[in-house]
Amino acid sequence: MSRLHVVSGKGGTGKTTVAAALALALATEGRRTLLVEVEGRQGIAQVFETEALPYEERKIAVAPGPDGASAGDAARGGRRPGEVHALAIDAERALLDYLQMFYKLGSAGRALKKLGAIDFATTIAPGLRDVLLTGKACEAVRRKDKQGRYVYDAVVMDAPPTGRITRFLNVNDEVAGLAKMGPIHNQAQAVMRVLKSPETAVHMVTLLEEMPVQETADGIAELRAAGLPVGGVVINMTRPAVLGTGDLDIAARGARAGVAKALSQAGLGGARRGGLAERLIDPLLEQAREHAERVDLERAEHAELTALGLPTYELELLPEGVDLAGLYRLARELRRQGPI
Amino acid sequence: MTADDPTLDAPAPWLEVDALLDDPGTRIVVCCGSGGVGKTTTAAALGVRAAERGRRAVVLTIDPARRLAQSMGISELDNVPRQVKGVDGASGGELHAMMLDMKRTFDEIVEGHADAARARAILENPFYQSLSAGFAGTQEYMAMEKLGQLRARDEWDLIIVDTPPSRSALDFLDAPKRLGSFLDGKFIRVLMAPAKVGGRAGMKFLNAGMSMMTGTLSKLMGGQLLRDVQTFVAAMDTMFGGFRTRADATYRLLQAPGTAFLVVAAPERDALREAAYFVERLAAERMPLAGLVLNRVHGSGAAKLSAERALAAAEALTDCAEEEAADIPLGAAAGAAENLEPDGIVDHDGGKAASGTADGPSPAPAAPAGHPPVSAEQLAAGLLRLHAERMQVLARERRTRDRFTALHPEVPVAEIAALPGDVHDLDGLRLIGARLALDPTHTDAPD
Structure with missing residues (x-):
């Protein structure tokens, strides 16, 4: 040792x-x-x-x-x-x-x-x-x-x-x-x-x-x-990855109305067009996109580190x-x- | 960055980067800061922006990341400024970039200040070869030397310098002084004692002291190393004066009104602590500080939604999703194998499926097309958790920054909004430059 x-x-x-x-x-x-x-x-x-x-x-x-x-x-x-x-x-x-x-x-x-x-x-x-x-x-x-x-x-x-x-x-x-x-x-x-x-x-x-x-x-x-x-x-x-790229695809592909409704249900305002909850969707999705991009990058970098063939330790x-x-x-x- | 970003109503004055770059009186911009805060990238981005706003600029980088160097066409370390292609010259500006080659810079000084025979003696000296190849400290001397050279050539109206990733970020400020104190010191005379002092009748006492010293040194270093050092010092002797003069000149250049120091920091405790130290040191040395560049600052388009509220809402949605899963034992969560277990565990399984999505695609064996089904509630909960995380980051960054501004309320601050990935092309540098120049009081939030 x-x-x-x-x-x-x-x-x-x-x-x-x-x-x-x-x-x-x-x-x-x-x-x-x-x-x-x-x-x-x-x-x-x-x-x-x-x-x-x-x-x-x-x-x-x-x-x-x-x-x-x-x-x-x-x-x-x-x-x-x-x-x-x-x-x-x-x-x-x-x-x-x-x-x-x-x-x-x-x-x-x-x-x-x-x-x-x-x-x-x-x-x-x-x-x-x-x-x-x-x-x-x-x-x-x-x-x-x-x-x-x-x-x-x-x-x-x-x-x-x-x-x-x-x-x-x-x-x-x-x-x-x-x-x-x-x-x-x-x-x-x-x-x-x-x-x-x-x-x-x-x-x-x-x-x-x-x-x-x-x-x-x-x-x-x-x-x-x-x-x-x-x-x-x-x-x-x-x-930790909160959302994967796959989830994001779903969100982008028309789950918007559903998500708006869910946000509204959770008490974050109206789900109608222009409602508070509906207006949250774009900024939240943007953050999610950035997050997913980062998660993908991290995955690639992780693979590169693994390829070095050394013991790895992870600290959150x-x-x-x-x-x-x-x-x-x-x-x-x-x-x-x-x-x- | 948008208008409702809570980080924007702080009292620190705004560092107007464009005004600084556009001012023809600005001739040198020095980017300094601790390691890993993005000094090199910031320097490169400032160069691109200055050039595209009409300046004839040159960026002196010390140790750029490979892909960043490639994007500027300076993957060769040859000490020659090269024009960066792809920079928009419509405003009459251009950008040159170079990477510092320490050894080459040192060699050039020797070649430029000694006759051919003496230069050869120095260049071949083993002591010199080690010294010039870059031990701690050499990089700082050479960066300042190169800056002096670029300035003297007067080919560029703006020089942007990146500083070495030093042990202490301010080593480069000390470099000229340290060299000076060495040159003024008696040590150099001791080293040269056999050559210089020997034979002078009136200095017997000194002479004896000196040979005791050289004897000690010889014992310590070994005779051969001492001889190498002596040869080196003797050969350098004639050019030391020149060194000294130029080091002093560079130091004065840094204090001159045409110079602007930018302290670069990430909005993290250690980096800002170092930045505060920097600011104090620059003031003590009477170096002109233009401001603090806060790199990789996070913002949010939904900053009015607090972390606490977002988390509470996410929890409510998760509970609700769990209930639904429990209501439909063989329905929505059908992909999960656990659902085939007898009743009673099902409730628990529903919770598991919901939290499983928090780690991205979970490897449920029977799930179609690789992804388990995600309900709108789960998705919304995920988005809200992400948002809460972002708001926590925002709050932390703001606290750290406020601590700095409380200590140094006079220092103007510019922020660069964080990008999700690294930058390695001109477009990326342009984007950073644009973010850096963005007026924080600007109220038209981009949609």
Whole structure:
């Protein structure tokens, strides 16, 4: 089973929400997950309705109670509730950490910062920023406690959007090629080993719309070409079909009078020509036509996603937006459709 | 969008898109906003509309969807503006479009600002090759660089720019400054220490500090990467000044009165939150904001019928349909196999058949021609449920928008009514342009 879940998707598809729900879903039965953010937008804090996250791992949520105690739970020697921890990775701080941790460069690190080297490294130097972000996530994946157990059972990354994901994950390959030896080279290679192993799964979040589906297909092809492990496709914000195209045909073919009568019966005004109920028919049919068009489009997009041959998960649109309760609902839904 | 749309009586001033596009003083329109809100499509639609209203316009897109790019004839990523065919030139305007090629743009700068030998040294440098191929940040620099170039050519009287899908949507504003702070920084001198500082007698102390630094850097990066970076920086040194000057010029261009920023957003919480952040940032940078474009806003031709009333009516109709089904055990619902079950379950079955239609055609085995029979009541109930759903969407969008307008009442707003599908041809772009320019106070509702 994967331990690093990378969640990508086109902008606007709700990848931060899905990443958060996934972190919750994976945190059942006493598991502990880490949800990391790499784009400095404080999206996690917004989803969990908390204040902005510092550059520090902190508990952000207690996972919903397990559906009864499980054997795995007992084997772990306790019934600690699942926990989601969160971390907003800041590239500059991560770099200073690294300098300190690996090279004991405390003061020299500060001197480099004064010189503007850290700025250079995190904003201009090719990919170093991405190296730091992926590196920090991989460090969390590999981290063990004194008993030699993993500190986090799973790490979920709210990753950059589809258009940049392959390059983002592959940056260490590129850097390893640039720096042909030395600590940066070794670090880059170590990160790449984690990212290309079955320990990692890259999931794509999409909507049933043309552009996100197209980008999902393209993104998956790119990931595969780069040898990165593709996980599943999460179809987000699905809406049930209220009326099918067939019903609409009937409506268009002269059921008008009947529908007007029915509307009138339901107390919505007169069914005669010019009556209130009769005047509702055109706008209602227009909405139904738009709906049917959308349903047809969605069906075609769905087929395209199915053809990718990957596990798919579907999350319904929450009409009132995603609040904390909604997030737990999505997590339950992911678990029900799992394993992811 | 129609007159009785309840979203229309809000206090926000109206963003008059046509007035903006028609004003010869408008030379640059920058479309910005978070990812997935339709920036590129909006930019393209504005381009088509401006051209058909007589402007000589060029649209600079960053990463258009394939079919949108094809519809504008720019499926090749070659950094050259091409005339878009099919745009109505009757008013004397024309439209050109191009897709940004980051690497090509960067290469062109190098070629244009260094002699041949130096240019080759830079272009072949591995560090440069990675940098120019598009790591985070490069796209923003190059988009602004290209904008500066297009403006300098003065071939178009209106340039419409799409902005990159950045980590933070405002990265492109920071790009020139960041470059500047790097160039002003001491780091560059440290990197070039062996070449520049070495040998100067009076700078021994500095020299020692520098070599300590380069020693550290070498330890970190590996000697070969440091050498590549140094070669790169040395080779770029002469052109950095030019870079800096142009970055500053582009920044001033963005602040100039001929520039108009349009913040594009979808009427959703996150997108509008980002939009609000944008508006504040633009104000802080003294960038001229023209207004907010609210994309994919839903309307209804029957907005006077509330969601609650529609739902209540739908329920009444469904109950009524169930009763009818119960009255005729082997009649109307004859297609459903369950009807062959003994009495007592029939009542229940009727309900099932009615709710079955809510999911579209249900696969009743004996149903003729693929569709189970749908009564007028069921159909009307379905229409009403759809309407209720639409009204809920409307209400939510309106609340989100009102929250934004409460925070920024001064920002003019234009809305684009939602289309059921994606847009990938000129007609679609025209339609979006028309919807965008529609006066919300206009009272002749289309039938």
